[in-house]
Amino acid sequence: MDKDSKKKSIIIRVVCIIASFCLWLYINNIENPVREYKINNVPVEIANEDILKDLKLTMLPDEELKINVTIEGPANEVYKVKKDDIKIRVNLEGYALKKGENKIPVEIVNYPAGVSIKNNEYLRVSVVLDDYVEKSVPVKNYSSVDMKRGFYKGTTEITPTTVKVSGAADYVNTVTEVRITDSFTDISSDISKLVLLKAYNANGTEVTKVSLSPSTASLNISITKGKMVKIKVNTKGTLPDNVKLKEITTSKEIEVLGEKSTLEKISQLETEAIDLSQITSTKNVSVNVHIPQGVTVSNNDRTVEVTVTVEKYITKNINLTLTESKAPDGLDLTYDKSVSIVLNGEESAVSAIKDGTIKASIDLSAVKEGQNSIDYTITGVPSGITVKTKNPDKISVTAVKKP
Structure with a gap:
């Protein structure tokens, strides 16, 4: 096909299209033929829904009733109609309603002039009902x-x-509890608020498609300021004979909570008594604290750690050599210069004594010819340590005139 022939073919096609469009305009605007037109999802209003409660029935939550209708009329009227131009109603009164799906006839209340609703006497809408229940949670x-x-x-x-x-x-049968889920931040005073309630199932998922009566609750939370108080440690019994108490300490204070007037009366808290007869060495003891009526403690902190510091008393035998002084002239003296003593005191102090610290000395100025029983002196014993025994208690000294 040559170039001119192709050009003629295109011109003919364009002319045909234009002619077809003009014919369509003529038919629709001049002839205006009758047409049918289907409109989908037209909303359906509900009348007398309140009778459902008397029947122990209810519509499903968020159930929207819609229906498809076919309208008929002149083309220029039919194609202008929107679904909002049609008003349809379903009346629930007078029907044997049941749980499940119910097909109920609808009433065409209003629609645009110039068109008609086809088969309107046969139009029905599906209404799905469930048992209406109530329960307290x-x-x-x-x-x-x-x-x-x-x-x-x-x-x-x-x-x-x-x-x-x-x-x-x-939906109602799944609800196990109703919750208050509000959040409060930076609180320093009592909370008193009307809060919204929400329904939840056993899995902790919110159930929204139910009604709550009432839908709100009054929430009141008292807010208290704490007070730090010292701890008085009580004891009972006595320490063993060889144990001395040095101190009982606890660095901890407890924060008590309660009404301001009650807290003002509390200066300290007392512990249960620690039995000292069971203490043989320094140890930490966990002891309960007596909490007065009308107050609580922060973090439920009802015990304290108490340190009971003691020192054991021990004895130690020390051998010494007597140092003599003021021996009389003209007498030969014979006596045993070895003596021993037993010290008693705190273990740390006794153990710290170094050799040579403690000395034994004897004053011989009172010795006379013959047998003498002379006392001797122990010096250098640290403070807090006592000489429990001396052996011998006195020194036997024999004095003979020099030839």
């Missing part, structure tokens, strides 16, 4: 309270403690 507090430093959450009161849950059985 407990209100639980899941609120989060973030306190300012030094402040603590006290008692919590919720009113009411139970609420009625109602609606479709498939």
